Amino acid sequence: MFPFITNPQSIVQEMTTLNRRLTDGMTRLGRIAEEDIVIGATPKEAVYTNDGVVLYRYTPVVDEPFPVPLLLSYALVNRPYMVDLQENRSLVRNLLHAGIDVYLIDWGYPQRNDRYLTLDDYINEYIGGCVDYLRARSGLDKINLLGICEGGVFSLCYTALHPEKILNLITMVTPVDFSVEDGMLNRWSRRTAGGGMDVDLMVDALGNIPGDFMNFGFLMLKPFQLNVDKYVNMLDIMDDDAKLMNFMRMEKWIFDSPDQAGEAFRQFLTDFYQANKLVAGEVEINGARVDLGNITQPVLNIYAEADHLVPPAASKPLGDYLGTDDYTVASFPVGHIGMYVSGKVQRSLPPLIAEWLKARA
């Protein structure tokens, strides 16, 4: 028996159908201009700037928002508008509807003259500047902080260094124990002895680490899913304007990758990924040691159960290192990005965050 396409005529039918969809989809694609791909449509205003960093306040949609501001700190990798990708896939919009007063740090696009920015700059200067601005604006001593992925690591460091300024801390898809090798990223980044990736050489040779370089690495983590299957499956939605636009929004987000400031990248890779200093209490930011035990305020740790970038095993141990008695863990059966774009998650995650915060005012 021939093991595939035992009826060759069926292939004619299949390919004709497929190509009709393809041609129709290409006509639709041809009518989409780059500027039509609108991302981050929730109304917002810039309220504070520091060098290339901008703090946005999203316009509240309830008459009396929750009085304690929530500051979102996204990763330096990719753009933070993932939290507000589109109207029906927006963590920000859903938090606003839950009554939260939401602020987001936009790290901008580091230029070559930003290559000397360190983690001290990102954590103490930029997050610190935003926190102090919000404390002054709200008249409160403490605000709420929500860190995502690498931004979650920064938030942990900031809270450990300045616990008196943070009321509640939320970490989302945040790596804490970098020694786990479940994830390919950890496997590739952690090896130092005997022919591993030379991070010092990377920064010395490149200055900033190009966004495209980072993206290539991410695509190689699942080369066939991300480079073959994704585009084959795209054929299923090419005859649907709304779904096609959703696809293009995601495509734009994936490849809109800022360069990474060289010195900050060097320290993040060597101290966190390679030396796993965070859980050992050995990370130093501007000479001050980061002790996660200093975090005594309530912490909500949210991870994705199928995360291939930040494996659950890297996130789950956080509670073991904190000084707080109020520690909550939540997880969702999605991948790293599914946390923002999954309709199911977006129906339950924002209310979870809002209720958790309101219970700890």
Next chain:
Amino acid sequence: MPSTNRGDGSNDPWAASQAAMEGWLQAQRALWDGWSALMTGGDRAKSADPTGPATTLLKQWQKLMTDGMAQFGLGNTGTQAFAGAQDAQRMMLQFWETTTAAWSDMADAIENARDWQAVAQRWGETFARQTVGGAPGGFTLPDAAELQRQFDAMWAPFQAMWQGLAATPADFDGGLWQMMRQGPAQWQGANLGLNREFNHKLQQAYAAWVDVQEAQATYQNQVARLWAQSYQRFLERLVARQQAGEPVESARALLMLWSESAETLFDEAFRTDAYVEAQAALLNNNLRYRQALRAVGEVFQQVLDMPTRTEVDEAHRRIYELNKAMKALKRQLDALQGAKA
């Protein structure tokens, strides 16, 4: 959906594009009818020979597609998508052709109780040659003369640019390029005279470039091995489907079966020390070469009164430190003023 008009300027661009699309679909049907006849007839492809009958069909189809799509007047996004789709279909057809030929060989081996796994392995290597340009072990370092020729060719544009400058310093004109033409491989030892420092930089660049070629060959062999193994695994899964009486009944399912087979195998292999080392060596050697190139390039920049990367980096570093110091002073001043108030 935005209604940006990207038609061909006629009174009814939408109708024009629909007509073009219909024409293109006819071309598709013709292709697959031809393919169907090929599969059911006695001339089923016996090998992955690129001049086989399926390739002829493919060429006809590509021409029809290109001609048809030219009428669409697609915007940038559409053009890129079209190119991607065309490429994907080309690969799909080639994949299918190879798989058909591979299965013909394997079926023969299975029916005659021969070692079909060896046949699958051989087709894995064929597939690797088609996809990454070489079978496992097929990527080697060229000999020294070829390496030298390739390195010299890379510098030729610089030489042309240099010689086109009216005010080329006499020290560098002639003698320098003469030495470069002789090639860094010719003078591995210590250098003498006015150009010794530059020559040393050039030697380092050449050595770094050779290291890149070596790392690249090692990496390519790793990848070729993975491609071969992934295809072999795919063929094994096809055998299992055949033995279970569960044929794959669509082109897409066939492609997905291969993709799943490959993803699993690549995921396993990407975690091995051998792969991590090969990948890291390729990256590290490229970075060292970049640094060595910069060192050579900065000699030219200095002669031409241009700022070098090193100088600009140093200026950036100083500005960064001054900015940081200024912010710290401002904070102290604000604190003092606050305390005073």
